[in-house]
Amino acid sequence: MRIAMIGAGYVGLVSGACFAEFGVDVCVVDTDAGKVEALRAGRIPIYEPGLDALVAENVRDGRLSFTTDLDEAVRGAEAVFLAVGTPSRRGDGHADLTYVYAAAEQVARAAQGRLVLVTKSTVPVGTGRQVRDIVRRVRPDLSIEVASNPEFLREGSAIGDFMRPDRVVIGTEAGEGGAWAMTVLRRLYRPLNLIEVPILATRIETAELIKYAANAFLATKITFINEIADLCEKVGADVHDVSRGMGLDGRIGRKFLHPGPGYGGSCFPKDTLALARTAQDHGAPVRLVETTIAVNEARKAALADRVAAACGGSLSGKVVAVLGLTFKPETDDMRDAASLVVVPKLVEAGATVRAFDPAGMGHAKPLLPGAVHYAQGPLDAAQGADALVLLTEWNEFRALSPEKLRAAMRGPVLLDFRNVYDPEAMREAGFHYHSIGRP
Known part of the structure; x- marks a missing residue:
């Protein structure tokens, strides 16, 4: 054939x-x-x-x-x-x-x-x-x-x-x-x-809509658990336990219930937007999807404010290390990555950014401002930094020694926006540790 x-x-x-x-x-x-x-x-x-x-x-x-x-x-x-x-x-x-x-x-x-x-x-x-x-x-x-x-x-x-x-x-x-x-x-x-x-045989229109509906639903799950994570921070709950408790329900499932900086990539952003526009054109607006889009964009913009708050309210003159630039690990795709919103806002606030990504730096350089310095590795990025921000959960970042990471840095602030580190271990290493949706 x-x-x-x-x-x-x-x-x-x-x-x-x-x-x-x-x-x-x-x-x-x-x-x-x-x-x-x-x-x-x-x-x-x-x-x-x-x-x-x-x-x-x-x-x-x-x-x-x-x-x-x-x-x-x-x-x-x-x-x-x-x-x-x-x-x-x-x-x-x-x-x-x-x-x-x-x-x-x-x-x-x-x-x-x-x-x-x-x-x-x-x-x-x-x-x-x-x-x-x-x-x-x-x-x-x-x-x-x-x-x-x-x-x-x-x-x-x-x-x-x-x-x-x-x-x-x-x-x-x-x-x-x-x-x-x-x-x-x-x-x-x-x-x-x-x-x-299973091979699902349908009409053409149905097949076209299945893809959009599936991606919109997954994007909504991500956005939902992110909002629950924000609530967890206010009330002292642990979003991972909430997620686990939800995911064990067979009607819900555990996938796409991981808190983080919001969805990005080549599919979810453009597909949710296209579905919303198509639905509006046909007089059947999908309000849930429209809200998902708005909440996701606002979340990325708010992350830089979290960094500033953790650094005492101002980033002027501060050096911030950023680990991970791609929208997810195991890809070099920068499309709608959280870093494209977070890093420019850090620079705009007066920070010098030292960034490292195992695969995405070639694509990131033309997309991010000139004040970003690209490091040779995670410890190189952390060298002399006042704060460190983890945006993408590459496996090599998970394996970093907390003690070596802290020794490389000038300041103690670590913002883990993927919740990959053990809070107690990071505090024992001397970090002022911040994560998503955990007490």
Whole structure:
């Protein structure tokens, strides 16, 4: 079986490599010639554990290839996946579908026979219908079936999520064409039958909405436990025990109930915003999601105020070490990371910031102000600091010796915004320790 993946970004590259691992012949196409050349040379443009080895193995075995020639990629493909970017549109928060529609038209022009055109990108409800109208207008002579197959990949564990998913969602149209498209996509995912992965067959609109609803719900869980953490601080409760007590209820579950600086990354911020805008346009506003967005943004802005308060009310002339810049560990993704709000506010308040991140500093440098100094490691960042702020819970930060960390610093203030350290151990090491939602 041969497929094409349009877009060599995070979703397209991971999905293409994993389909190749299933034994499928995959051609990934991208307009960025430099990226394609790098991939052909074995250089992976994103940080994702295990992806470099997976790509190299399937390129070597001839199942995975890269090109800038869309006609070449589409030729002979039974299914073509659209995995292009859908960023938030400036000004109104709607998903920008420019790349999706342009790619759909290009695929239609390049198609030589019957195929399934699949939206893998996260797209608002109704996008599949628009794509169908485009391909029918461009190629009325050809049977191009449109389907939706949303991705549910978590950065840092994307390969496992693809190879061992909770479910696969496939949305198709009614009728013979939709039935044929479903058959093609079920055959593509056949290796997952061995581990009995549920395949949910739906209408296209339903598949599109499932992805947004799932991400909005998870973002709401994160925001909810963060607000409960704030309440815990006021009443003397421990948010971790509250979270554990909630999570043991099978109706709730324990995942995404970890307090922190708020959600970020490539999905939750833009997807919650796009869902809210779509709902408003259809006269069915999702007030809970709208509130989640507002609370999450306010939380990031308030973190810098916590740092100032812990330092006596002023950051003027203070040196603040920041450990972790990416929105989560095991990724180099800086999109909507808490650091992009917190660090500029620290600098604006008069602090000198010394930052370290194991993977994200290359992407962070053009996004953060010039007053940020980038360190060689966590102890280097802490050297001479008046306060230390932990923003991302990389494993190497968990393993730091409290005594060595305290010895490197000038001041005793430590703000652990991920609750990775034991409060008693940090106090014994001489820190004025602050965490989230713990007495």
